[in-house]
Amino acid sequence: MAHAFLLEPGRWTLQGSWLERDGMPINVKGMTLVAWSRDNWFTMATKLIFPGSDRAEIALQYKGRMDDGERNYSFLLQHNQLGQIEGEGWIGPDTIVQHYRVLNDRQRRSGFETLHRLNKNSYHLTTGILVGHFLSSSMEASLERQLTT
Numbered sequence: 212m213a214h215a216f217l218l219e220p221g222r223w224t225l226q227g228s229w230l231e232r233d234g235m236p237i238n239v240k241g242m243t244l245v246a247w248s249r250d251n252w253f254t255m256a257t258k259l260i261f262p263g264s265d266r267a268e269i270a271l272q273y274k275g276r277m278d279d280g281e282r283n284y285s286f287l288l289q290h291n292q293l294g295q296i297e298g299e300g301w302i303g304p305d306t307i308v309q310h311y312r313v314l315n316d317r318q319r320r321s322g323f324e325t326l327h328r329l330n331k332n333s334y335h336l337t338t339g340i341l342v343g344h345f346l347s348s349s350m351e352a353s354l355e356r357q358l359t360t
Contacts, residue, residue, distance in 0.1 A: 227352025332356040
């Protein structure tokens with residue numbers, strides 16, 4: 212079974228928990244839109260909100276490229292809290308893994324995302340943001356594709 216997330220255009224909802232160092236988990240919800248151009252460029256826009264919390268929303272704008280038949284890709288990301296980011300991703304049989312680093316960042320922040328496919332329309336997402344060598348926040352969530360009718 213091929214991946215639907217990222218490799219196909221679509222709309223995805225996200226729901227789960229966000230955890231920061233020395234904090235309690237808080238609810239997170241969001242939406243991701245994926246689009247592809249004819250020349251193998253993709254864009255992905257994600258917005259995360261934290262219902263019942265005073266934590267500010269997070270907005271992410273990705274632009275990346277993956278050549279036909281490849282199993283890896285590179286991307287640039289504009290993050291409303293971290294700034295400009297560059298990263299890479301690998302497409303495995305059941306998992307998509309991304310690693311990124313914040314550009315021109317004195318705190319040496321970086322992060323990772325793992326998307327494990329449960330079925331064609333569902334994934335489990337695990338993310339982490341590091342400051343230097345220490346984990347500062349993580350998120351675990353389910354991603355569900357919104358099918359058009």
